[in-house]
Amino acid sequence: LAKTTQPISMDSYEGQEVNITCSHNNIATNDYITWYQQFPSQGPRFIIQGYKTKVTNEVASLFIPADRKSSTLSLPRVSLSDTAVYYCLVGPDDMRFGAGTRLTVKP
Amino acid sequence: EAGVVQSPRYKIIEKKQPVAFWCNPISGHNTLYWYRQNLGQGPELLIRYENEEAVDDSQLPKDRFSAERLKGVDSTLKIQPAELGDSAVYLCASALGGARGTEAFFGQGTRLTVV
Numbered sequence: 001l002a003k004t005t006q007p008i009s010m011d012s013y014e015g016q017e018v019n020i021t022c023s024h025n026n027i028a029t030n031d032y033i034t035w036y037q038q039f040p041s042q043g044p045r046f047i048i049q050g051y052k053t054k055v056t057n058e059v060a061s062l063f064i065p066a067d068r069k070s071s072t073l074s075l076p077r078v079s080l081s082d083t084a085v086y087y088c089l090v091g092p093d094d095m096r097f098g099a100g101t102r103l104t105v106k107p
Numbered sequence: 108e109a110g111v112v113q114s115p116r117y118k119i120i121e122k123k124q125p126v127a128f129w130c131n132p133i134s135g136h137n138t139l140y141w142y143r144q145n146l147g148q149g150p151e152l153l154i155r156y157e158n159e160e161a162v163d164d165s166q167l168p169k170d171r172f173s174a175e176r177l178k179g180v181d182s183t184l185k186i187q188p189a190e191l192g193d194s195a196v197y198l199c200a201s202a203l204g205g206a207r208g209t210e211a212f213f214g215q216g217t218r219l220t221v222v
Binding site for chain 2: 085
């Protein structure tokens with residue numbers, strides 16, 4: 001049983017805000033939520049991590065509701081260079097990736 | 108500070124031949140991961156080390172794959188013999204470890220082509 005569920009793909013335009021939601025209905029008390037970004041021909045890169053409420057860094061924001069059964073990665077004002085695959089992972093150290101969400105940013 | 112270093116970047120071998128991949132993690136990182144990634148798919152975890160101990164190798168095809176992490180630093184992943192279906196990108200990642208959610212750092216990967 002997959003620990004997370006994400007949309008397979010999303011399209012957006014430059015300058016828009018993009019929200020990618022991840023479902024993790026069976027999240028455990030000690031699980032953190034972590035998002036990675038992967039460009040073609042590169043390894044995944046850590047974007048952001050959170051446990052509850054909201055986390056913001058220079059790249060993105062992560063919104064986690066009180067029940068923690070889902071989370072939303074928010075990318076403000078995307079550019080063409082944000083075209084990538086985004087992965088949501090849950091766990092203290094369970095680094096198992098799903099298929100991710102392929103985001104395509106169009107001009 | 109140098110990131111995770113993998114070598115070689117590319118490897119082409121004939122089926123039934125052996126192949127090895129090398130990974131040098133970030134200094135001080137106790138946790139090391141090996142992944143296999145096929146085109147269009149997410150990375151598949153093969154093995155996770157905590158220091159020199161393999162704590163999760165449930166996804167490693169043990170009939171032909173082996174891995175070691177000597178002295179809890181560098182690691183080698185080997186395939187013997189290679190099959191056509193082993194063609195993929197092999198990624199290594201390292202992390203400080205611990206109970207908190209993991210921020211792992213990935214290498215550039217080794218692209219293996221088996222012909």
